[in-house]
Amino acid sequence: MVNKAVCIISGGMDSTLCGYIAKYEDQKDIIALHFNYGQRTQDRELKAFQEIAKSLNAIKSYSIDLDFFTAIGGSALTDTRIDVPKEGISDDIPITYVPFRNGIFLSIATAIAEKEGANSIYIGVVEEDSSGYPDCRERFIDAFEKAANLGTKPSTNLQIVTPLIELKKEDIVQKALALNVPLELTWSCYEREDVACGKCDSCRLRLKGFEKAGVKDQIPYL
Amino acid sequence: MVNKAVCIISGGMDSTLCGYIAKYEDQKDIIALHFNYGQRTQDRELKAFQEIAKSLNAIKSYSIDLDFFTAIGGSALTDTRIDVPKEGISDDIPITYVPFRNGIFLSIATAIAEKEGANSIYIGVVEEDSSGYPDCRERFIDAFEKAANLGTKPSTNLQIVTPLIELKKEDIVQKALALNVPLELTWSCYEREDVACGKCDSCRLRLKGFEKAGVKDQIPYL
Numbered sequence: 001m002v003n004k005a006v007c008i009i010s011g012g013m014d015s016t017l018c019g020y021i022a023k024y025e026d027q028k029d030i031i032a033l034h035f036n037y038g039q040r041t042q043d044r045e046l047k048a049f050q051e052i053a054k055s056l057n058a059i060k061s062y063s064i065d066l067d068f069f070t071a072i073g074g075s076a077l078t079d080t081r082i083d084v085p086k087e088g089i090s091d092d093i094p095i096t097y098v099p100f101r102n103g104i105f106l107s108i109a110t111a112i113a114e115k116e117g118a119n120s121i122y123i124g125v126v127e128e129d130s131s132g133y134p135d136c137r138e139r140f141i142d143a144f145e146k147a148a149n150l151g152t153k154p155s156t157n158l159q160i161v162t163p164l165i166e167l168k169k170e171d172i173v174q175k176a177l178a179l180n181v182p183l184e185l186t187w188s189c190y191e192r193e194d195v196a197c198g199k200c201d202s203c204r205l206r207l208k209g210f211e212k213a214g215v216k217d218q219i220p221y222l
Numbered sequence: 223m224v225n226k227a228v229c230i231i232s233g234g235m236d237s238t239l240c241g242y243i244a245k246y247e248d249q250k251d252i253i254a255l256h257f258n259y260g261q262r263t264q265d266r267e268l269k270a271f272q273e274i275a276k277s278l279n280a281i282k283s284y285s286i287d288l289d290f291f292t293a294i295g296g297s298a299l300t301d302t303r304i305d306v307p308k309e310g311i312s313d314d315i316p317i318t319y320v321p322f323r324n325g326i327f328l329s330i331a332t333a334i335a336e337k338e339g340a341n342s343i344y345i346g347v348v349e350e351d352s353s354g355y356p357d358c359r360e361r362f363i364d365a366f367e368k369a370a371n372l373g374t375k376p377s378t379n380l381q382i383v384t385p386l387i388e389l390k391k392e393d394i395v396q397k398a399l400a401l402n403v404p405l406e407l408t409w410s411c412y413e414r415e416d417v418a419c420g421k422c423d424s425c426r427l428r429l430k431g432f433e434k435a436g437v438k439d440q441i442p443y444l
């Protein structure tokens with residue numbers, strides 16, 4: 001029986017755990033999907049993705065270049081003229097928001113799923129800790145799933161699976177440890193590729209998660 | 223008042239008329255958007271797009287490379303190992319179908335609209351003459367619009383406009399002539415870039431449209 005899942009894997013903790021859930025809890029064959037979209041830490045994230053795809057025994061890997069994000073701009077993640085904030089997390093939509101990023105990622109994942117005959121797409125969005133990105137919310141994912149099924153062949157019939165959507169960062173760390181996820185292979189920092197800065201929103205969320213879980217993060221920090 | 227529209231323009235008749243409707247009927251400032259996705263006639267279509275964007279006095283143009291469509295494959299439009307059919311149009315989903323192409327196009331258009339502060343996206347999909355592509359149907363477009371608005375900032379509030387969706391090809395030719403659309407700049411052929419083949423589905427639909435409208439197509443045919 002065909003039981004393939006397209007897993008979007010950025011190289012961070014969330015998407016890596018998501019891939020492990022697809023593989024070991026849901027017994028899927030993994031088609032690993034990664035995007036290079038001109039984000040500051042693109043090379044480091046790609047390295048993490050490759051190591052994680054290997055650790056998942058992915059049956060196929062797609063690493064897709066989306067150079068146009070740099071041309072669209074408007075985000076501190078892809079425009080080096082805008083500073084990555086290090087003052088802590090606010091309630092607003094942050095300047096690291098990349099316009100409709102998950103919409104673009106999911107639409108490409110949909111095309112790949114249709115081509116490969118996969119019946120699900122896994123994406124590691126987290127609603128509560130998502131720093132207010134609108135494209136991480138459950139109602140967006142549900143609406144997108146409807147659109148994807150209306151815009152593909154009737155036989156495609158996709159489910160978009162978000163196993164992390166209701167988790168907090170400390171739950172993610174704990175669940176990852178329980179599933180033997182190699183968290184030391186993952187990369188979260190928005191700013192640096194050699195050692196993590198420890199101060200950007202993404203580092204802050206990661207470190208808080210480890211701290212609350214009572215575990216030490218094994219990656220190097222500045 | 224801001225009244226910008228992102229217009230997806232392939233370089234064919236439908237999307238060109240769609241741009242003219244946005245500009246001259248709906249009084250929009252045009253942000254012209256084109257995709258190079260490894261389709262066989264990519265260079266000829268890009269040339270058509272550039273000439274059409276100029277004729278529309280577009281305030282901005284985006285020509286976006288999506289090389290990954292070739293890697294995904296599965297369509298005669300992007301995989302040169304699959305022949306473009308020339309036997310006439312059938313009722314099935316044709317081999318020229320590119321998985322979720324309009325979904326990907328609309329998701330990128332959504333990101334650009336959000337960045338540019340545009341409040342609408344124009345796309346020249348035609349339901350009846352669309353040769354059975356699932357991502358040309360009105361219910362897909364409606365579902366996508368919902369997803370786009372849930373996945374972007376509240377201030378974005380986009381409308382996806384499909385002025386051609388209920389038209390037949392002869393209506394499109396007649397409406398284009400009435401609006402002084404430079405149809406001689408447009409390119410429809412799936413197969414050739416020098417002169418149109420006259421036999422692929424896209425040429426057949428175009429020629430039938432001109433014939434029923436009682437007008438001669440000015441582009442060169444084989």
